[in-house]
Amino acid sequence: MNIINELGILAIAARLQRLAEQIRKDGVLIYKANGIDFEPKWFPVMYTLHVKPILSVVEVSAEIGYSHPSTISLLKELEKQKLIKSGKDKSDERKRMIQLTEKGRSLIKRMEPVWEVMIAAAEQLTETENNLMKAMAEVEQQMEVQSFYQRAKVIMAADESRK
CATH class of the missing domain: 1.10.10.10 (Winged helix-like DNA-binding domain superfamily/Winged helix DNA-binding domain)
Structure with a gap:
């Protein structure tokens, strides 16, 4: 297991980027094979x-x-x-x-x-058991409701008000 995998949710963007890069590289190979x-x-x-x-x-x-x-x-x-x-x-x-x-x-x-x-x-x-395409659609819908940044701002404000 590498450090990116160990980081879990904190490294979501890195893991998605890595997965996309692997799929892109294989896509090039598939096109070339044809x-x-x-x-x-x-x-x-x-x-x-x-x-x-x-x-x-x-x-x-x-x-x-x-x-x-x-x-x-x-x-x-x-x-x-x-x-x-x-x-x-x-x-x-x-x-x-x-x-x-x-x-x-x-x-x-x-x-x-x-x-x-x-x-x-x-x-x-x-x-798979958790179907990636369905999960991505769900996350995209969640981000339309409230972005990652907006969610973080709300959490930071709540943390700040508890101090």
């Missing part, structure tokens, strides 16, 4: 544009739940790879509209069967 050169970090944008073919930068950001700067960074990488293209919105020139290129759509077609394999493997991993 002859696909793809970074798992691109998945949220690519899949979103697969389902919703043309969106503004702000809409992409909202759909994937990332900050605007993080979304811009991903979009730049995808544009450099020629997987997406952008253009000005005809009705509002300030808006940049994003869509998959032909190369991007072709890549999605090659990835779809691989996603089925990934879903099956992920289901095996997460179908």
